[in-house]
Amino acid sequence: MGLLDSVLGQVLGGVQAQQQAPSGSLGDLGNLAGALGGLLANNGEVGGLGGLISKFEQAGMGDVIGSWIGSGQNAPISGGQLQDVLGGDVISHLSQKLGVHAGALLPMLAALLPTLIDQLTPRGQAPSEGLGNRDELLGSLSSLLQKG
Template sequence: MGLLDSVLGQVLGGGAQQQQPGGGLGGLGDLGGLAGALGGLLANNGEQGGLGGLGGLVTKFEQAGMGDVIGSWIGKGENAPVSGNQLNDVLGSDTIAAIASKLGINAQTLLPMLATMLPALIDHLTPHGKVPEEGVGNHDDLLASLSGLLQKG
């Protein structure tokens, strides 16, 4: 996943250095904060964004007419690209603003990071090509998965 690390390093390198204390994950700095935000968004208990886990996120994409996009991330094969603006439309500006605020960055900095990281994370969390019936786990499970994804080289 060297490309993901490279892209995120470039995005994060431009002024996203305001990390809340304790927000890092294993020395990942701002990536750890983003990991925490994504974990909260996708966790089964739906903490943070209240989306209802990965299943809730799939529903949001379907309601926005983008079910095929998130379906490509879950299914096997190439991940369809998504733009920051599309994510803003799907997740809602309040959710984006809340995540950006938690990370100490603005939404315009966050959106390209999410557009790069979310497809890779969802692809990683669904290795069998479908959303697991039991969901993708709690916040801690997701942090461990994301940490593993970022450390792959």
């Protein structure tokens, strides 16, 4: 997972600077990569990108995730809004997986997800087949790094 760690490290470096979070506050990047892979993979916790889009639409925030996927500026989301979208069970599971309190995890996810989804959808639309399973998702992130 070295390449995925590098992508997440670059994104998290900017997020941590924005949030002024202490270094290492989310544990090692391998755990974070695994958690995000589990969240965004087609067979993951929310049913992949399509499931995530559905959750945003059900919460009345389809325009927010649409801005992350489409071209243009990414709309912001707060940790509280993200908790409303994902639900307490998903947040609790991610928190336990990463060994951090949800209060620390939510602002980081709120800053990280828009950039990550934006980078995973470079053509400005969600792939019809989704982002794939966890291994395919890790491959996509590795490809992004090689292009950069």
